[in-house]
Amino acid sequence: MKQDSPVAYDSKVEGNIIFTKVDAAINWMRSNSLWPMPMGLACCAIELMAASSSRFDISRFGAEVMRFSPRQSDVMIVAGTVTYKMALAVKRVWDQMPEPKWCIAMGACASSGGMYRSYAVLQGIDHLLPVDVYISGCPPRPEALLDGLMKLQRKIMGEHALEDQKRALVEAI
Amino acid sequence: MTSAEAASTVAAKFKPVSQSEFRGEHSLEFPPGAIHDVCAFCRDELGFDYLTDIAGVDHYGEEPRFELVYELAILETGTHLRLKTRVSEDDPVVVTVSDLWPTADWHEREAFDMYGVRFDGHPDLRRILMWEGYPYHPLRKDFPLEGKPSDVPEVAFTSTAPLAGGPFVTAPTPGTTQVREPRARRAGDPLPDKPFLAEP
Numbered sequence: 001m002k003q004d005s006p007v008a009y010d011s012k013v014e015g016n017i018i019f020t021k022v023d024a025a026i027n028w029m030r031s032n033s034l035w036p037m038p039m040g041l042a043c044c045a046i047e048l049m050a051a052s053s054s055r056f057d058i059s060r061f062g063a064e065v066m067r068f069s070p071r072q073s074d075v076m077i078v079a080g081t082v083t084y085k086m087a088l089a090v091k092r093v094w095d096q097m098p099e100p101k102w103c104i105a106m107g108a109c110a111s112s113g114g115m116y117r118s119y120a121v122l123q124g125i126d127h128l129l130p131v132d133v134y135i136s137g138c139p140p141r142p143e144a145l146l147d148g149l150m151k152l153q154r155k156i157m158g159e160h161a162l163e164d165q166k167r168a169l170v171e172a173i
Numbered sequence: 174m175t176s177a178e179a180a181s182t183v184a185a186k187f188k189p190v191s192q193s194e195f196r197g198e199h200s201l202e203f204p205p206g207a208i209h210d211v212c213a214f215c216r217d218e219l220g221f222d223y224l225t226d227i228a229g230v231d232h233y234g235e236e237p238r239f240e241l242v243y244e245l246a247i248l249e250t251g252t253h254l255r256l257k258t259r260v261s262e263d264d265p266v267v268v269t270v271s272d273l274w275p276t277a278d279w280h281e282r283e284a285f286d287m288y289g290v291r292f293d294g295h296p297d298l299r300r301i302l303m304w305e306g307y308p309y310h311p312l313r314k315d316f317p318l319e320g321k322p323s324d325v326p327e328v329a330f331t332s333t334a335p336l337a338g339g340p341f342v343t344a345p346t347p348g349t350t351q352v353r354e355p356r357a358r359r360a361g362d363p364l365p366d367k368p369f370l371a372e373p
Contacts, residue, residue: 084329084330084331085302085303085304085329087329087330088327088328088329088330113334115341116334117318117319117334117335117336117337117340117341118318118319118320118334119309119311119316119317119318119319119320119321119331119334120302120303120311120320120331121334123332123334123335
């Protein structure tokens, strides 16, 4: 067990009791069971499908439960070209997702408009939503998506929402 | 029936404005008022049972400005015939052919959406690719590639795309793919003398 690990556990001393911080435990649970909202809009969605099938197997990272209802999802994977006609629909689905929620911009188009410098395409989904992880590629390979997912997990592990709430509460008192 | 026979039959019955042949493909141009009669004749008498496409062309700076191209085919024999008509910008109206071929419905909606040509008698002339309320016709030559700002609350909005020095286009040269690589360049820009290398 590393010294800076959020979970300190020695079975000889502690038996069936684990000491950790609530933030660390919640982050650990959240990051290992991310339910994606697959916002497949173009060819990136094909790679997203490939990432969830047997060869790449996104369930190794706990993100295999693709939810087509925004109410049940944690992370929106925007996979593909966001046209202006679709943009506000994507925004509406995002608004319907409950907090906490994260967003992965998968591929060049979702990140920046990609090769579509034109009248019809939104120049990056970050004009509408807060994006946590950008994945380069046109389209990115499934490995790149899995790498982005791991980066998001690492980001979630560093969140300290409860700590902040506690500090705000103490200050308020 | 061959394409040449069909073209000469149509040309004998109706008076085309012009007639041309290129690599076995025959094109006939008619005034906009005649196009529905010509199409009905082609379908009923000559057996053109399939409308492949209706395309729009913007001859910006010429008069009449817009051109519509009807691609007709006989599925059984593969015979092809192209009909054209030109309409002016002031009165861009053509009679619909969606009563002859139902597929013309959506083709005409696309031509309306992209060029602003209207079709008289069309059952449902709405935009098909852009949304209702979008104020421009984006395939017109005077519409910039990067678009113009627009906003329809709750439906859609657009803003101008950054072109960063020119449209992102490939260059037609006999060079290697590295020379032809799509880059931001304006029309008439000199070609790069060295190929673009991502990792030299």
